[in-house]
Amino acid sequence: MNTVQRIRGIIAGSAGNLLEYYDWYVYSSFAIYFAHAFFPHGDQTAELLKSAAVFAIGFFMRPVGGWLLGSAADRYGRRTALTVSVTAMCASSLIIAFCPTYDQIGLMAPAILLIARLVQGLSLGGEYGASATYLAEMSSAHNKGFWSGFLYVTLVMGQLLALIILLLMQYVFLTPEQISAWGWRVPFFLGAVGGLLIFWMRRNMEESENFKSSHKKKEKGGLKVLWKYKRAIMTVCGMTLGGTVIFYTYTIYMQKYLANTVGFPKDTATLISSASLVVFSLLQPAFGALSDRIGRKPLLIYFGVMASLCTLPVFSMLSEIKSPWLAFLLIVFALSIASGYTSINAIVKAELFPTQVRALGVALPYAITVSVFGGTTEYIALWFRQIGHESWFAVYVSACAFVTFLTVLTLPSGSQIDTSPENTAN
Secondary structure: OOHHHHHHHHHHHHHHHHHHHHHHHHHHHHHHHHHHHHOOOOOHHHHHHHHHHHHHHHHOOHHHHHHHHHHHHHHHOHHHHHHHHHHHHHHHHHHHHOOOOHHHHOOHHHHHHHHHHHHHHHHHHHHHHHHHHHHHHHOOHHHHHHHHHHHHHHHHHHHHHHHHHHHHHHHHHOOHHHHHHHHOHHHHHHHHHHHHHHHHHHHOOOOOHHHHHHHHOOOOOOHHHHHHHHHHHHHHHHHHHHHHHHHHHHHHHHHHHHHHHHOOOHHHHHHHHHHHHHHHHHHHHHHHHHHHHHOHHHHHHHHHHHHHHHHHHHHHHHHHOOOHHHHHHHHHHHHHHHHHHHOOHHHHHHOOOOHHHHHHHHHHHHHHHHHHHHOOHHHHHHHHHHOOOOOHHHHHHHHHHHHHHHHHOOOOOOOOOOOOHHHOOO
């Protein structure tokens, strides 16, 4: 495979990843505007708590998606699984875009919303494993860390795109009342339309040489084979636990924290979150390239130590800040710590498994851990606030990061990704 084909495949895989995560994060970005449309009316925290619960429940389909689409990626190819994944995600976005409100159909509204989010959770559960595996296998041996960073670039850009659309609505096109009334439907519709383009791009992706070679040899995969790699499975779970909680804390929950706790206006909170995500996305390939030089483990240790020690001070300072600029700098500092994990976690996990179970091995334990810990991050944060002990959330986040630190210390050396000449860049 030549360099042009390799880069074209990485772009196609990454673009689909961007759209999938855009569709997923539009929900959380616009929740402050549409929560009232789907649930019985109450105070803002109560409505956000209900929308956060649906967000968390959607995560529990991710292990199912990791199993189904991960197995499909190992059996039928990364390209097939990625195409199915983006199709399911965008169809669900279209359903949300046209879903009637609670005032119109009562409890059917949150029921339809929940079903759509369950399908999206299934889709995203398979997306991560297949796309992480595809990027790892398509990258040349000497720059796998650099290309791995682009997985979270697209993930963050998906979230950032959702926030940019929100900012355009807030500052240019619509009033807050119009966004709350009907404007929140627009980004879900745009995501569904974008899926048509990504579907076409992914149908024409090149399959990785690693998969082609494994498929020719008829190497068996599946859960039975995966279970032989128990240590690798536990390593993925342990690494993901702290990483996903930190990520969702400073990207998803932070917008609501700035508005609901610190007291910034909604549009200011959105602007701060958007600006910090731009910097965060730029950090990913830089940290990934650094790992190609110094190794993956030092960066992961940096993440584990700093996230364990700095989370409580960061939240304490944020709660007292009145300046948007200072809030922005503090969040960027926290995200620079998170980058020690986010930039390279995909390649580290992919390197733990052989080709025939790589997509399943990355997707399933990752999806289970994200469902239990990542998907509940926002809900736990809001719950601590509701019971009057908001500072306990920072302690919880630090404890999760410490688990990742302990896991990183046990990382094995070496990679199971074939780096023979036919799989390196020409």
